[in-house]
Amino acid sequence: MYLFLRALAFSLCLWLPASWAADSGWLQDPNNSHARVQISTSQPEEGAVRLLLDVRLSDGWKTYWRSPGEGGIAPEIKWHTPVEHVNWRWPTPQRFDVSGISTQGYHGDTVFPITLNVPKTATRLQGVLTLSTCSNVCVLTDFPFDLDLTQPAPQGFEHAFTRAEGTLPLTSGMVHQAQAGYIKGELRVSAEREEGWQKPDVFFDVPEGADFAKPSIKIEGKRLLATVHVTDGWEGSAPDLDGKPLSMVFSDSGIAQQMTMAVSNVLPASGSSPLGLSTAILLALLGGLILNLMPCVLPVLAMKLGSVLQLENRERSVVRRQFLASASGILVSFWALAGLMTGLRLSQQAVGWGIQFQSPWFIGLMVVVTALFSANLFGFFSIRLGSNTTTRLATAGGHGSGGHFWQGVFATLLATPCSAPFLGTALAFALAAPLAELWVVFTALGIGMSLPWLLIAAFPFVAKALPKPGQWMNRLRIVLGLMMLASSLWLISLLAAHTGVVVVLIISGLLLLALLILTGIQYGRRLLLIWGAVLLLLAGVVLATGALTAERWRTPMTDSVQWRPLSEQAITQALRENKRVFVDVTADWCVTCKANKYNVLLRDDVQQALNEPDVVALRGDWTTPSPAITQFLQQRGAVAVPFNQIYGPGLPNGEVLSPLLDRQTLLNTLNNAKE
Numbered sequence: 001m002y003l004f005l006r007a008l009a010f011s012l013c014l015w016l017p018a019s020w021a022a023d024s025g026w027l028q029d030p031n032n033s034h035a036r037v038q039i040s041t042s043q044p045e046e047g048a049v050r051l052l053l054d055v056r057l058s059d060g061w062k063t064y065w066r067s068p069g070e071g072g073i074a075p076e077i078k079w080h081t082p083v084e085h086v087n088w089r090w091p092t093p094q095r096f097d098v099s100g101i102s103t104q105g106y107h108g109d110t111v112f113p114i115t116l117n118v119p120k121t122a123t124r125l126q127g128v129l130t131l132s133t134c135s136n137v138c139v140l141t142d143f144p145f146d147l148d149l150t151q152p153a154p155q156g157f158e159h160a161f162t163r164a165e166g167t168l169p170l171t172s173g174m175v176h177q178a179q180a181g182y183i184k185g186e187l188r189v190s191a192e193r194e195e196g197w198q199k200p201d202v203f204f205d206v207p208e209g210a211d212f213a214k215p216s217i218k219i220e221g222k223r224l225l226a227t228v229h230v231t232d233g234w235e236g237s238a239p240d241l242d243g244k245p246l247s248m249v250f251s252d253s254g255i256a257q258q259m260t261m262a263v264s265n266v267l268p269a270s271g272s273s274p275l276g277l278s279t280a281i282l283l284a285l286l287g288g289l290i291l292n293l294m295p296c297v298l299p300v301l302a303m304k305l306g307s308v309l310q311l312e313n314r315e316r317s318v319v320r321r322q323f324l325a326s327a328s329g330i331l332v333s334f335w336a337l338a339g340l341m342t343g344l345r346l347s348q349q350a351v352g353w354g355i356q357f358q359s360p361w362f363i364g365l366m367v368v369v370t371a372l373f374s375a376n377l378f379g380f381f382s383i384r385l386g387s388n389t390t391t392r393l394a395t396a397g398g399h400g401s402g403g404h405f406w407q408g409v410f411a412t413l414l415a416t417p418c419s420a421p422f423l424g425t426a427l428a429f430a431l432a433a434p435l436a437e438l439w440v441v442f443t444a445l446g447i448g449m450s451l452p453w454l455l456i457a458a459f460p461f462v463a464k465a466l467p468k469p470g471q472w473m474n475r476l477r478i479v480l481g482l483m484m485l486a487s488s489l490w491l492i493s494l495l496a497a498h499t500g501v502v503v504v505l506i507i508s509g510l511l512l513l514a515l516l517i518l519t520g521i522q523y524g525r526r527l528l529l530i531w532g533a534v535l536l537l538l539a540g541v542v543l544a545t546g547a548l549t550a551e552r553w554r555t556p557m558t559d560s561v562q563w564r565p566l567s568e569q570a571i572t573q574a575l576r577e578n579k580r581v582f583v584d585v586t587a588d589w590c591v592t593c594k595a596n597k598y599n600v601l602l603r604d605d606v607q608q609a610l611n612e613p614d615v616v617a618l619r620g621d622w623t624t625p626s627p628a629i630t631q632f633l634q635q636r637g638a639v640a641v642p643f644n645q646i647y648g649p650g651l652p653n654g655e656v657l658s659p660l661l662d663r664q665t666l667l668n669t670l671n672n673a674k675e
Contacts, residue, residue, distance in 0.1 A: 023154040024145040032141045034058040035133045042153040051114040061135045062107040065093035067205045069103035073132040080126040086116040091167035092256040102214035111164040174257035182263045185238035187228040190268035202226045205247035210239045281444045288448020325404035327450035333409045334446030360498040370488035380518040561610045566620035574616040580648035580673045585620040593642045600661040648673025
């Protein structure tokens with residue numbers, strides 16, 4: 001009997017290796033009862049070997065993807081047999097969020113198909129699988145294996161390998177267009193899918209030296225926009241990803257696609273809400289129309305009224321031609337701006353609305369032009385040409401329509417700092433949309449602004465209904481000249497950010513003194529004394545009114561908020577301290593910014609809210625060129641000021657407010673930002 005048992009045991013020893021040589025069987029470590037693995041292989045074909053790694057986990061346990069995320073260790077095999085060209089292919093992962101840490105991996109049963117090359121003389125495939133499994137605790141387990149490559153693959157291997165390949169992400173066919181941009185700690189990925197998105201997710205292969213937070217995903221129609229905060233994982237500084245390849249997996253409703261793309265230094269624009277082309281066109285028309293009501297355009301309206309009033313014989317065709325010329329000037333100006341924006345987009349430069357007012361040279365040119373127009377309306381000078389020259393100019397270019405064309409151009413240049421809410425939304429869409437749509441929206445802006453001119457061109461009797469020329473025209477010219485002078489003084493005030501207040505006061509004083517001297521030369525000392533007395537009287541009235549009402553306006557007009565410089569780091573630090581953040585990006589040349597300041601931000605209840613201990617107020621000044629603020633706006637899909645945004649524990653991704661601030665909305669949003 002003893003001899004029989006020994007013979008049976010010896011037979012089993014011979015039989016088991018032959019039966020299981022190409023299959024490790026289920027491996028399990030006594031110190032980890034929550035995981036077991038099985039490794040099987042095919043016979044080599046010209047040195048190429050296919051391997052199946054089957055991992056089975058108990059309920060509540062997980063292991064990790066090739067890029068684990070903010071924690072964890074990916075499965076790894078340390079080979080004892082010389083191997084080459086190991087291609088470990090990974091099924092689509094899942095996301096696990098625990099205690100604010102986001103990881104990427106698998107739970108339950110997962111099969112990994114692996115291909116590799118071995119020497120043609122190799123007969124065994126040996127190695128150690130290191131597997132990290134986690135629940136409330138994490139266990140790192142080693143599973144040694146030894147497979148005989150001379151034996152055939154286990155039964156069902158081909159079917160199992162094909163089924164495992166079916167769990168891998170596709171390489172094409174799901175995402176039709178994608179791009180990735182990265183600037184100073186923020187990665188933004190845009191992907192378009194014709195079928196639209198339902199419950200998407202994005203899994204990133206994190207580059208070496210970087211640490212990716214959980215992506216914030218927005219769906220905008222057929223477009224997915226994923227925003228990821230990136231650090232170096234240690235000091236919190238932003239690593240350099242510009243130009244580097246980035247691999248990722250997009251998944252949605254059981255379908256996934258693997259993609260690799262180069263990271264550019266231009267962020268795909270982010271919209272606060274989906275906005276279609278038709279809506280953008282409507283907003284552009286309304287925004288352009290509203291520009292005619294803004295103070296910036298008053299000088300041009302004055303010029304246009306003056307040109308109509310100077311027509312002694314207001315023929316219908318003449319009036320129509322003049323206003324059509326002005327409308328053409330507006331449209332051509334907006335097309336020129338669209339061309340400029342297109343060039344900046346193609347050269348990957350920063351794009352902004354009203355940025356020409358950041359240049360002191362442009363402001364200076366506008367000051368000279370408005371001052372000359374003001375002097376002309378006051379009657380201090382006029383340009384007289386010879387009869388031949390006058391006839392030539394009158395018959396060229398549509399019977400002297402060139403001046404009216406340039407009035408339209410001038411109107412557009414002055415209108416850009418007056419960015420109303422409709423205009424800002426339409427511009428944000430245009431500058432983020434394909435170039436063809438950008439041109440459509442800019443055309444709609446031009447049409448919207450030129451609507452009053454087009455209406456008068458269509459119905460010239462509106463202009464013909466004005467009173468007949470007479471002495472009253474000289475008085476009206478004085479009023480229009482004063483309006484133009486006020487605009488010129490406003491433009492001079494914008495130079496304070498470039499030259500200082502003292503220089504601005506000197507320029508303003510010299511301009512007023514020159515006008516007074518010209519008044520004395522043109523109209524005599526008597527009128528000079530009258531105007532001097534009027535100016536002194538107005539100055540006295542203003543000062544006296546301010547002194548008498550100081551107690552009433554001093555408190556609400558004083559900004560007691562401790563504004564800090566705007567930066568991404570300041571926002572991140574405040575959020576780490578569970579504080580709320582109010583962001584205000586403004587500019588001296590922005591009329592809407594001024595309205596927001598005096599109508600909302602300086603109100604008592606808003607001042608009190610912004611002075612709460614857990615509120616950090618950050619302000620960025622875009623009066624002069626600032627690459628940091630331009631980049632800040634660009635990262636948020638904004639192209640114009642004012643720009644206001646609120647962050648907090650309850651709004652970690654921030655909420656952008658309307659360009660035209662509403663006091664109650666601001667207070668409610670600030671309150672919602674609490675935990």
